[in-house]
Amino acid sequence: MPKIKMPKSSPSIDMTPMVDLAFLLVTFFMLAASFRSSEPVQVEIPTSVSDKIIPSNVIMVTVDKGGRVFFNMTNSEARKELLTNMSGKYKVGFNGKQMEEFGFMESFGCSMKELPGYIDLSSEERGRARTMGIPYDSTNNELKDWIYYGNVAALNTGKTLFEEAKLKGDSPNANDFKPKFILRVDGKTLYVHAQNVIDVFRDLNLNNLNFVTSMEMPPKN
Amino acid sequence: MAEIAESGGGGHGKGKKRAKKGSTRVDMTPMVDLAFLLLTFFVLTSTFSKPKVMSLVYPAKVEDQTDVDSPEINNAITFLLSEDKVFYYAGQYYPKSSPGPKGPTELKEVNFGPGEDGIRQLLAEGNKSVLMGKKELQKKLDNKQIQDSVYVNMLTDLKKKKEALKVLIKTDDKATCKNFIDLIDELKIAEIGVVAPVEIMASELDLLKEKLKNK
Numbered sequence: 001m002p003k004i005k006m007p008k009s010s011p012s013i014d015m016t017p018m019v020d021l022a023f024l025l026v027t028f029f030m031l032a033a034s035f036r037s038s039e040p041v042q043v044e045i046p047t048s049v050s051d052k053i054i055p056s057n058v059i060m061v062t063v064d065k066g067g068r069v070f071f072n073m074t075n076s077e078a079r080k081e082l083l084t085n086m087s088g089k090y091k092v093g094f095n096g097k098q099m100e101e102f103g104f105m106e107s108f109g110c111s112m113k114e115l116p117g118y119i120d121l122s123s124e125e126r127g128r129a130r131t132m133g134i135p136y137d138s139t140n141n142e143l144k145d146w147i148y149y150g151n152v153a154a155l156n157t158g159k160t161l162f163e164e165a166k167l168k169g170d171s172p173n174a175n176d177f178k179p180k181f182i183l184r185v186d187g188k189t190l191y192v193h194a195q196n197v198i199d200v201f202r203d204l205n206l207n208n209l210n211f212v213t214s215m216e217m218p219p220k221n
Numbered sequence: 222m223a224e225i226a227e228s229g230g231g232g233h234g235k236g237k238k239r240a241k242k243g244s245t246r247v248d249m250t251p252m253v254d255l256a257f258l259l260l261t262f263f264v265l266t267s268t269f270s271k272p273k274v275m276s277l278v279y280p281a282k283v284e285d286q287t288d289v290d291s292p293e294i295n296n297a298i299t300f301l302l303s304e305d306k307v308f309y310y311a312g313q314y315y316p317k318s319s320p321g322p323k324g325p326t327e328l329k330e331v332n333f334g335p336g337e338d339g340i341r342q343l344l345a346e347g348n349k350s351v352l353m354g355k356k357e358l359q360k361k362l363d364n365k366q367i368q369d370s371v372y373v374n375m376l377t378d379l380k381k382k383k384e385a386l387k388v389l390i391k392t393d394d395k396a397t398c399k400n401f402i403d404l405i406d407e408l409k410i411a412e413i414g415v416v417a418p419v420e421i422m423a424s425e426l427d428l429l430k431e432k433l434k435n436k
Contacts (some may be wrong), residue, residue: 016250022256028262033267046399048406050275063398182274187399191302191392194401202282210274212400219335219410 039106041070041129046187048213054093057158059150060182060212061143062107067193068133070109071146075179078153079103085149090142092116109133112142136200144200147181156180184212277405280417297348297387300404301421301429302396307331307340307404308432311347316424328432331405340404344411348386351412354379380414388413391421393429 014177033170041064062070073079083102087094090112094102110118110131121129136143158177165172185194201209286322301308308328317322335341345352355376362372379385388408392401401418408416 015253018255019249019256022253026256026259029260029267033263036264045272046402048273048402050273050406050409052274052276054272054274064436123346137406143298180274185398186401187397187402189398190394191396191398191401192394193390196353199282207279207281207283208276209279210276211405212272213275213402215273216406219341 037086039067039070040109040129040131041107043184043186044188045184045212045214047216048211049216049218050213051215052210054182054212055180057154057177058182059147060107060136060153060184061147061197062184063186063189063194063197064111064133065186065188067189067196068131069136069143069197071134071143071150072105072107073150073154073158073179075154077105078150079105080159081153082146082149085153086112086145089145094119111135111140122148136196141200143197144203147200147206148204149177151204180210181206181208182210182212190191238292248265248407275402275405275409277416277418280419296344296347296384297389299391301328301425302390302392302400302404302432303429304395304397306433307333307400308429309343312423326428328428330432333407340407343405344386344413348411348413349355350382350384351386351414355412370381376412377414380412385415386411386413387415388417390416390418391425392418393421393426 011055033074039062041062043062043064044080056074058074060072060074062072064070073082079207080103083094083099086092092112092115094116098116101119106120106123106126108118108126108131111134114131118126118129118131134143134146135141155178162172162174162177165177183194183197198209296312298309298311299314301310304365308324308330310328313321313326315324315326317325331338331343333339333340358367358379359376361367362369367375390401390404405416
C-alpha cells in the first residue's frame with residue numbers, strides 16, 4: 001500500500017482576523033474603562049437602585065470597616081487653599097513641593113502632625129502605609145476643620161468658576177458649583193461609625209449628604 | 222508561527238532575472254503579543270459601573286433639645302435596625318409605663334426580601350396613596366398631558382401630603398451601613414418622601430434587645 005502523502009504546507013494560520021479582534025477589544029476597553037483609583041483603603045460599596053451619578057465637585061469622606069476616616073476633595077485648586085488654612089490653624093508647616101503634591105493626592109487618613117511625612121511618601125508607599133485615620137473625637141476634631149475649610153475653599157473656587165461661566169454668557173446654575181458631600185462607607189462598617197461622621201457634618205449644618213453606592217437593578221412592577 | 226512565504230518570485234522561464242520579490246507578509250507575532258498584553262491590562266484594571274450616589278437629607282441639629290416636643294406622628298412607621306434584622310412599629314411610641322389605647326408598643330420583625338412578610342410589601346401597603354398617585358401621574362406623563370418638570374413637582378408635592386407615609390429610622394450599635402442603605406433603598410422604591418434618621422431612645426433599645434434575645 002502506498003503511503004498517503006500529506007501535502008507539505010506550512011502549519012501557520014492567518015492571524016489577521018485575530019489581530020483585528022484583539023485591537024478592536026483593546027480600543028473598546030481603552031475608551032470604555034475608567035480606572036480604579038489607588039485609594040489607600042479598599043471599600044466595598046453597598047448597592048442601591050439610585051441612578052444619580054457622582055457629581056464632579058465633591059468633598060468625600062471615607063469610612064472603612066474599622067471606622068477609620070479618610071478625607072478627599074476633587075478640586076485641586078481648592079485643596080491648596082484648604083491646606084494653607086489648615087496649616088495656619090494647626091501650626092504645621094508645609095513646603096512648596098508638599099503643597100503641590102497635596103493638590104493631586106488621593107484620600108488620606110492621618111492627623112495633621114503626620115501629614116507632612118505622609119505627603120513625602122511615594123504614592124506606592126502611601127498605599128502600604130497604615131494610617132490611623134483622621135481624628136474626630138471631641139477633644140481633637142480635625143475632621144470637622146477639614147470639612148469646614150474644605151467647604152470654604154470649594155465654595156470660593158466654585159464662585160470664581162461661576163463668575164467665569166456667567167461672563168461667557170451661559171446661564172449657570174449656582175448649585176452646580178457648590179461642593180457636594182459624599183460619604184463612602186463600607187457595607188460592613190457599623191452604622192455608629194458612619195453616624196459619628198454624619199454628626200460632624202450636621203454640626204457644621206451640612207445636612208444634605210450622599211452615600212456612594214453601586215448600581216442595582218430596580219424591581220420591576 | 223506567523224506566515225513566512227514559501228515560494229518567492231522565481232520560476233520565470235524567460236531568462237530575465239528579476240529581483241526576488243520579498244514576501245509582503247510580516248511576522249505579526251510580536252504585535253499580537255502586545256495587543257493581548259494591552260487587552261489583559263485593560264480588562265483587569267478597568268471598572269465599568271461608575272459609582273452612583275444616593276442622597277439623603279438629615280434633619281438639622283437643634284441646639285436646644287429641651288423644648289422640642291416630639292410631634293404627633295399620625296402616619297408613620299419607625300424602623301429599628303440591628304445586625305441584619307429590621308423591626309418596626311407603626312405610629313406613636315408608647316412605653317410600658319404609659320401604654321396607649323392599644324397597650325404598650327410592640328416590635329414586629331420584617332425581612333429585606335420582596336416576599337410576603339418583606340419590607341417592600343409593608344411599605345407599599347402603607348404608602349398606597351402616593352404609589353397610586355404616582356401611577357396616575359406617570360400615565361398623564363406618558364400621554365403627554367403634563368410636562369416633565371410638572372411631573373417632578375407634582376410627585377414631590379404628593380410625597381409631602383398628609384396621607385403619605387413618613388419613616389423614622391433608628392439604629393442600635395450593631396447595625397451595619399449595608400443594613401441602613403438597604404433600608405433607605407427600600408424607602409426610595411416605595412416613594413417615601415419624609416425619611417428621618419434619628420437617635421434611638423433607651424426604652425426602645427431595651428425593647429429591641431429583649432426581642433433579639435427571644436430569637
